[in-house]
Amino acid sequence: MTVRLVNGSDSRRGRVEVLHLGNWGTVCDHAWDMRDANVVCRMLGFPGALAAYRDAKYGPGKGRVRLGDVGCKGSETNIAFCAYKDYSDCTHSNDAGAACRAASVVPQPRIPCNRQSPFAKLFFKKSMIQRLSACTCVTKL
Numbered sequence: 001m002t003v004r005l006v007n008g009s010d011s012r013r014g015r016v017e018v019l020h021l022g023n024w025g026t027v028c029d030h031a032w033d034m035r036d037a038n039v040v041c042r043m044l045g046f047p048g049a050l051a052a053y054r055d056a057k058y059g060p061g062k063g064r065v066r067l068g069d070v071g072c073k074g075s076e077t078n079i080a081f082c083a084y085k086d087y088s089d090c091t092h093s094n095d096a097g098a099a100c101r102a103a104s105v106v107p108q109p110r111i112p113c114n115r116q117s118p119f120a121k122l123f124f125k126k127s128m129i130q131r132l133s134a135c136t137c138v139t140k141l
């Protein structure tokens with residue numbers, strides 16, 4: 001099953017939608033909780049969830065309310081492996097939402113420093129202090 005987050009202020013939050021047989025649908029918030037949101041967030045490449053929202057926090061979706069009574073343990077790699085009903089009598093006023101934790105900071109790639117790089121200046125200065133002839137810049141993720 002494929003998921004996405006819709007209508008949030010950034011890619012880490014939004015209304016949870018699932019793709020099934022070519023159609024995007026929403027998730028009923030009955031039984032929607034952090035364990036379920038954790039699975040959704042990890043499916044999207046985030047380390048986990050910050051919050052699980054009910055009552056269409058990110059607005060009502062369109063299409064079918066695709067999943068109901070989602071009962072993840074929290075360790076599943078896909079919401080398809082969780083218990084759920086593939087039908088729901090919810091309306092879109094009960095669409096579930098999620099906010100995901102930001103991806104953890106990983107060792108960042110070092111790029112050659114140059115004066116055009118927006119992140120170069122600080123590092124260039126620092127390297128001058130250290131009397132280095134070259135410096136390295138760190139890209140901001």
Ligand SMILES: [Ca+2]
Pocket residue numbers: 031032033035036069070071072
């Ligand atoms: Ca649940």
